[in-house]
Amino acid sequence: MTRNTFAKELEELHLDLINMGSLVEDSINNSLSALRNEDLELAALVIKADDIVDDYERKIEKKCLNLIARQQPLAGDLRKISTALKMITDMERIADHSSDIAKLTIKMAQENMIKTWIKPLIDIPEMAEQAKKMVKTSLDSYVKQDINMAQSLYEHDNIVDGLFIKIVQELSLIMKEHPNAVDQAVNLIFIAKYLERMADHATNIGEWVIYNVTGRHKANKENKKFLF
Amino acid sequence: MTRNTFAKELEELHLDLINMGSLVEDSINNSLSALRNEDLELAALVIKADDIVDDYERKIEKKCLNLIARQQPLAGDLRKISTALKMITDMERIADHSSDIAKLTIKMAQENMIKTWIKPLIDIPEMAEQAKKMVKTSLDSYVKQDINMAQSLYEHDNIVDGLFIKIVQELSLIMKEHPNAVDQAVNLIFIAKYLERMADHATNIGEWVIYNVTGRHKANKENKKFLF
Helix, strand or coil: CCCHHHHHHHHHHHHHHHHHHHHHHHHHHHHHHHHHCHHHHHHHHHHHHHHHHHHHHHHHHHHHHHHHHHHHCCCHHHHHHHHHHHHHHHHHHHHHHHHHHHHHHHHHHHHCCCHCCCCCCCCHHHHHHHHHHHHHHHHHHHHHHHHHHHHHHHHHHHHHHHHHHHHHHHHHCCCCCHHHHHHHHHHHHHHHHHHHHHHHHHHHHHHHCCCCCCCCCCCCCCCCCCCC | CCHHHCCCCCCCCHHHHHHHHHHHHHHHHHHHHHHHCCCCHHHHHHHHHHHHHHHHHHHHHHHHHHHHHHHHCHHHHHHHHHHHHHHHHHHHHHHHHHHHHHHHHHHHHHHCCCHHHCCCCCCHHHHHHHHHHHHHHHHHHHCCCCCCHHHHHHHHHHHHHHHHHHHHHHHHHHHHHCCHHHHHHHHHHHHHHHHHCCCCHHHHHHHHHHHHHHHCCCCCCCCCCCCH
16 A cells, blocks of 8 residues: 555545544434424434444444554554544444433333423523534534644533533422422433533543644543532 | 564553453442442542543553554454453443542532431442442453353343333432432432443443454444433
């Protein structure tokens, strides 16, 4: 394989990541829209589409390992490929959580919980919006190799964490006052948790982008505050 | 590097994985014992030790990529190394969840929740015991390269999932009947969720062992039942 073919294969890898990223973004958009509109067909689609994301992960992973083995890449290229290897793990987890939310949507519909929202989904739509934005930003930061964009995710993650804590507190209060809202509230707590995890994975993706550009890892995960 | 050196490096990698695995097992044992005995020092230790596991992950990852790049391994060895790469991600997540449980233990102690356990931790000790066993089995299946052992994790995971659903239902019932138990119950729900995820990661490790031995991936993740 010539260096030229190698460059081309790296470019292909980059495109694979972008395609996988756009599937992951779709999964979030669809899962949230399925939840909001009680659209069970769309929810089923999200669960099904998760398999495609899994296949993408495996395909990209294989490509990366083969590239490394065949091409013995130098430091910069090796970093590029190992960034891809790590990013896809976080991307796959985000799509998994979209699927988790879709499954909960179906479960809540089956148990007739959706029609009787405790209050208009509390701050969950806001939190979902923020988590969605973070995933988009993280993928954009990869496409543009933009460290500032990637770095902005830390601050953004704090906002999502704050919303998460607020939602759990609000739902706890509702459960204390309205025992018949408990089942619904418990489901919403899990949905909030999945959104919080999505934001974490977006932050991780940003860290991989920073690593790719600078060659430096963050010292160690900051010890995040108590988040349930 | 001669083939001999390569064999030696593979052996070292194997030992690294075993060492990391034993740290991960410690993290579970300690986090559960900290929860049970309200031992906040031990909980703090678990949180601290998570950094060491993170460092292990990074170190092994680097070793794997360098091995692939320098040695251009053949199919079987490449599979061995890529198995290591995937396993450490699941192992690191298990230790993360130990740390999550330790953080919740400290939070609950600060809020004076532990002294007044709703009921003796419901089925959580049982679930914790099962999750612990699964992690141990998954790591043993790697050490022994034992497919049957790895395969047994699927069935075991179903048991843990069943316990998880039961615990959430029990806690929901308690919240309906005792509004003043809500905060504590919400914390316990999260602990149960972390244990359920640990069991998932153990199952994943088993899948990697099966892949390593047979060269075959499972077709696709079965669509797990609705689990919250």
